[in-house]
Amino acid sequence: MASMLKAVNQVSPPLDERSKYLRRLIVRALDKGERGHIGSSMSLVEILRALYDDVLRFRPVEPKWPDRDRMILSKGHGCITLYVMLADKGFIPVETLDTFCHRDSILGGHPESNKIPGVEASTGALGHGLSIGVGMALAARMQKRDSRVFVVMGDGEINEGSVWEAALSAGKHKLSNLIAIVDYNKIQSAGPTREIQDLEPLLDKWRAFGFAAIDVDGHDLPQLRAALQSAPLERDRPTAIICHTVKGKGIPFAEHDPNWHHKAKVAPDVIAKMYAALE
């Protein structure tokens, strides 16, 4: 029950200006697109920020650089945060965020690798990403490249059996170049994970599948950086980092609320309140 206790007692550091700025870009896309998985995107900001700012090796001008690290957003519905990071890093213009979910936009409701530079796989059908990551990690090893593969999953997503098929194979192949990350915001589509499909004891599950696993505060950047940069945590093992997060983080009236898992046509005054919360 260690994980649950941590979640209940979690006191994350206050959001700094960059975390607020990135969240304002999320609100911008939500506003212009008139919809979005807002709660799922807000819980993910510090995880992707730490990855793109401090961990991943990539070249925005050469998105297919063979020696890049791979980052697969397996919880594809959190894509606004990914789009924001890709815009922030120069893979796409920031203005493209204003086309989110528009007709003919490259930025759809789930990320598509054939349309958006920097997106490594088309996700949205849950439970696919870790398998792809295992394949990429195996390919990197066979091709003698030192690329690392990061797969970010949702907590609801890991209800899917295919995740655990992939976890078994990662353990078998001792994929030390694979890092599985769970955005554990404790709320899935219809309600709390402990009611819909309890995951505990979650660290023990990953360890049983052969991973070196730790949990961190998923909004605490020093903790996130330390964990991500030290992977592999153990020699000859894949790594699992369970990130305890808050669904809707940064928007007080959306936090912990399943009703903010996805929202459409958010009223202008509510958008204004979201911006105000992120000043």
Added chain:
Amino acid sequence: MTATASSESAKVEDFIACGAADAIPRFYGDALVEAARRDPRIVCLCADLRGSTETDLFARELPDRFVDAGIAEANMIGMAAGMARCGDIPFVHSFCVFVTRRCYDQVAVQVAYPALPVKIVGFLPGLTTMLGVSHQAIDDIALMRALPNMTIIEPSGSEQLGAAVEAALTVDGPVYLRMKRPDTAIPGLLPRSLTPGKGEILRLGRDGVIIACGVMVAAAMEASRRLAANGIDAGVVNMPTIKPLDETLVVESARRTGLIVVAENHSIIGGLGSAIAETLLEAGVSTGFARVGIQDRFAEGGSTPYLHAKFGLTADAIVEAYERAAGRRKAMLASSSAA
């Protein structure tokens, strides 16, 4: 019928004849190893069915490029997609049922949508196993046909198993190979080529054409012979690429003879028969038409000859279907002349 077509048809029948008690040859497994020696991008994945998919050869010869995914087909497809995104050409293996239906979501979103060069190889097509309904792929062609970007290839028999590997490699994107291992040794087997997207005229035929794939090609040749004994000149087309369909040959065969019978070791829903019916109707070709296949029902375990007899996958069934199609043709001609 031309002399060439006739002599070729004789060869096809020879291939189907049972051989001596030699070890069963492994045309597919050998061809895959040979291709992989030439092309370092080829990797092999298998869902714990090495012997049944002949990939034990690959595992032995090229162990560094072989991955046993265990009995986890969905993960195997996802892994293959990840490897393909890193420049590999993965061949993934299981029984036809499991490598299509079991992992359909992964095949659709992670292989077909991004059009990755993943070659999905299934064994035990249709009713070719004692193992019962759970292991009988009667809907795999329908499932794979519905996916954009997917090519579907089913060799006519052992003579095309090796060529199927080469064919899969000439297609840039995803391919589903629907394979059947030989039951016996086949002395003197002459390999045949297989051009993706092209049907192969085995007998030309003046009165009608039987279009078949897989094990039904041999049955179609036998049916054609029986019809010939009654003075009916029925041609036979081997259609090893089910998608994309050789529409030109289908339409030409129908326009020329006005009578098409389709025979497949698959449900009559969604397979080769459906594809040909759709093609003919949209081409505006009026033709006598009948389908031979599994009649929208689940089968049962049993020997292949028993199952094929019971579920209507025989030369007799094709002859009966031909007669039905001829009757429809006659009725159509009568009603059009009455009008």
